[in-house]
């Protein structure tokens with residue numbers, strides 16, 4: 180009994196340190212990984228998982244954290260850890276799905292036996308909503324002390340996650356903002372080198388996608404005139420409508436950011452240039468065909484470039500932006516691909532200096 184008290188006293192500064200580290204992170208996905216890194220060792224378990232739901236309460240992402248002991252050549256044993264993000268959420272075992280469903284229905288943690296162990300799931304709460312589940316496997320249930328610790332850490336995580344999420348979103352449209360794009364460039368680029376990490380929802384589930392990626396800058400034409408003629412409130416409403424039209428046209432796996440005032444950045448997956456053009460053309464047409472309140476019609480210009488994971492993100496962005504500028508110069512309401520403009524001789528071929536690795 181005495182030993183337990185001492186162990187708990189010893190653990191408090193460790194836990195505070197881990198919470199401090201967790202809340203120093205500025206990226207929502209790294210924060211999710213950090214939660215597993217915090218709770219796994221704290222509970223003394225080797226496997227912990229996080230199941231994230233999207234806005235539609237569908238399973239969107241699964242992250243597994245695994246620790247194991249490795250004896251190295253010098254005979255010294257070390258703990259190594261591995262974080263794995265699963266794109267194929269359709270592979271989640273039915274027992275785990277059933278456990279999470281019980282947690283959702285009861286609004287509290289649940290435990291069940293699973294493959295000779297106890298499987299415990301805690302809800303991640305955002306207000307009254309379940310945002311996901313923290314799951315761990317062990318041969319016994321959580322003690323009252325551990326239960327209080329897990330609940331406390333999950334509460335800190337959820338509150339901090341909500342704060343981060345707000346700072347990465349544009350208030351008018353709810354889209355991710357420029358800061359989020361810039362913060363996430365490196366992670367997006369490395370994910371692109373692993374095509375299985377981007378997935379598409381079909382029948383409520385997500386499946387693997389492969390292929391190339393394209394970055395587009397989409398800019399409303401003559402938006403200043405709209406503001407000047409009808410005022411900023413109408414301008415805001417038009418931007419919101421244009422956002423909803425774009426969201427409805429893109430797939431859920433495509434990424435859409437509000438980059439600046441009337442400027443948006445989209446990153447999409449497409450097998451080839453013709454398919455990418457087709458996607459952007461659909462966006463242009465959807466906006467051109469829409470009857471907007473007051474202004475009636477509006478158009479957008481689009482410049483895009485292929486994402487090459489070996490080319491700096493800022494360079495890809497600049498290629499798309501230069502192509503957009505050219506589309507504006509040539510009369511607006513049109514789409515230009517950077518390579519098309521290079522082939523046409525409008526732009527010089529990219530030099531080797533631009534293709535450095537980051």
Ligand SMILES: Nc1nc2c(ncn2[C@@H]2O[C@H](COP(=O)(O)OP(=O)(O)OP(=O)(O)O)[C@@H](O)[C@H]2O)c(=O)[nH]1
Pocket residue numbers: 351398399400401402403404406410411412413414415418439440441507511
């Ligand atoms: N209503 C509203 N206007 C905004 C917002 N952000 C930027 N703007 C306005 O968007 C306008 C953009 O003007 P410009 O950059 O000259 O571009 P444009 O008039 O669209 O012309 P082109 O891009 O050349 O077709 C400016 O008047 C900004 O004040 C916003 O959040 N709401």
